Amino acid sequence: MNSKNKSLFIGIIIGLAVSGIGYLLTVEKSVNNEQVADKAEKIPLYWVAPMDANFKKDAPGLSPMGMDLIPVYADSGEGADEGPGTIRISPDVINNLGVRTVSVQYKNLHNQIDTVGYVTYDEDKLVHIHPRVDGWVEKLYVTSVGSVVTKDQPLYDIYSPALVNAQEELLLALERKNGRLIKAAENRLVALQLPRRVIAQLKKSRKVQQNITFYAPQNGVVENLNIRTGFFVKPGATLMSIGDLSEVWLEAEVFERQAAQVHVGTKVTMRLDYLPGKEFGGKVDFIYPTLDVKTRTVKVRIRIDNKSGEFKPNMFAEVAFHTSNNAQGLLIPREALIRTGNQNRVVLALGGGSFKSIAVTVGRFDSDSVEILSGLSEGEEVVSSAQFLLDSESSKSSDFMRMNHSSVDMNEDAMDMSQPSDVISATTSGTINSVMMDHRMVNISRAAIDKWQRPAATVDFLVDDALAMENFIQGNDIDFTFEVRGDDFVITHFDIKELVITEPSVPEPKLQE
Secondary structure (H helix, E strand, O other): OOHHHHHHHHHHHHHHHHHHHHHHHHHHHHHHHHHHHHHHHOOEEEEEEOOEEEEEEOOOOEOOOOOEOEEEEOOOOOOOOOOOOOEEOOHHHHHHHOOEEEEOEEEEOOOEEEEEEEEEEOHHHEEEEOOOOOEEEEEEOOOOOOOEEOOOOEEEEEEOHHHHHHHHHHHHHHHHOOHHHHHHHHHHHHHOOOOHHHHHHHHHHOOOOOEEEEEOOOOEEEEEEOOOOOOEEOOOOOOEEEEOOOEEEEEEEEEHHHHHHOOOOOEEEEEEOOOOOOEEEEEEEEEEEEEOOOOOEEEEEEEEEOOOOOOOOOOEEEEEEEOOOOOEEEEEEHHHOEEOOOOEEEEEEEEOOEEEEEEEEEEEEOOOEEEEEEOOOOOOEEEEEOHHHHHHHHHOOOOOOOOOOOOOOOOOOOOOOOOOOOOOEEEEEEEEEEEEOOOOEEEEEEOOEHHHOEOOEEEEEEEOOOOOHHHOOOOOEEEEEEEEEOOEEEEEEEEEEEOOOOOOOOOOOOOOO
């Protein structure tokens, strides 16, 4: 290679090197500019405590509970904005808070009513035994409550003069061979509940029985026993009761507000402490027409087949009524709903890290979901986890109104949207109704606040420590400015429009006689 070509080659190499360095410097400068712009966009407005949104700082640090403060950013326009109350959170903070969202959807509302119930006898098969004659119990075959009896088993023997006389009348009619008297005498014995086998034996043997044995009318157990051997009994007395346990009733109670959800045929599941791990199914058989005045509950009856004998009267049962129906509703998870004393809210996820707290009207509840009547549309996303911090930040400046959704009335502590800072205040006028010196509180009938769209009202106000309570006198007209501090309204400035001075009355001196 000659010297001329060598010089040309070296020049080309140097030119390429210079061009490369210049390109790298340009790229680095562009990247740095983008990073600076990103940092400028992501400068937080302030930092708040994760568990207390009212604790704010202008710099990072720790909350009173020792947790890292969370930065709150201004809306940079990347996410959706639905007006006042929209906040924007960085993706890192969203991830650290564990924010989860769910879609609002139309679904069947599965409402389960959990209550308690008690096993009782099937009253349709509960037999009470009463005598129809006076007499003495000569022998008792069943001696204790709970004894198992079978149909036609002897229960007790009774001696009754009335039964003896009725038997003699039948024998007399038989001797006279008078058909009408025989029929009348037999009917009387049947009416006195004399067993037909005894009547047949009497007609055959023509011999009166002094003691008559009475038998069990059905299978079952003795539910109560009110006699003993030697007792004198009269008509109308309950000697014993026999209950058939082949089928039992489960009587459960539902509260007045839930009664309309339960119908005949509603599916029921039951669990007994006596049989842990087992679940039984059934249906509502009858709903009692009256309400218990003390417990404000309605009694519901379920029939249960008990041929296996697993259900015993007076057992306690856990009952669940499954009141699902085909009517669909706009549902969100119960944990996504924020319930306050006078308003229900949800945090709407607008996308791009933007959130807004909005008011909703709720309907029915089930164990997992809540029905939304107004405030949301199908397909929208709501926050179901860590929504309380987002709601606290959004509600400070939210008007709780959305496009295509009805607004709700604003409370007294509604945000003043014209305020450039976080201080919420208003100026109005009114009349002092009463002064409570010890509590630094005054009751004022104030005028309407137009910017909050609030009508005139009578409200209790606290007085700032910098103001003298002696200047607040009952009956004075006043112009004043107050701030919203948490749940309180605090007067920070005032001017007396009309001064009312009440001088103490001095008693007139008495003239000495």
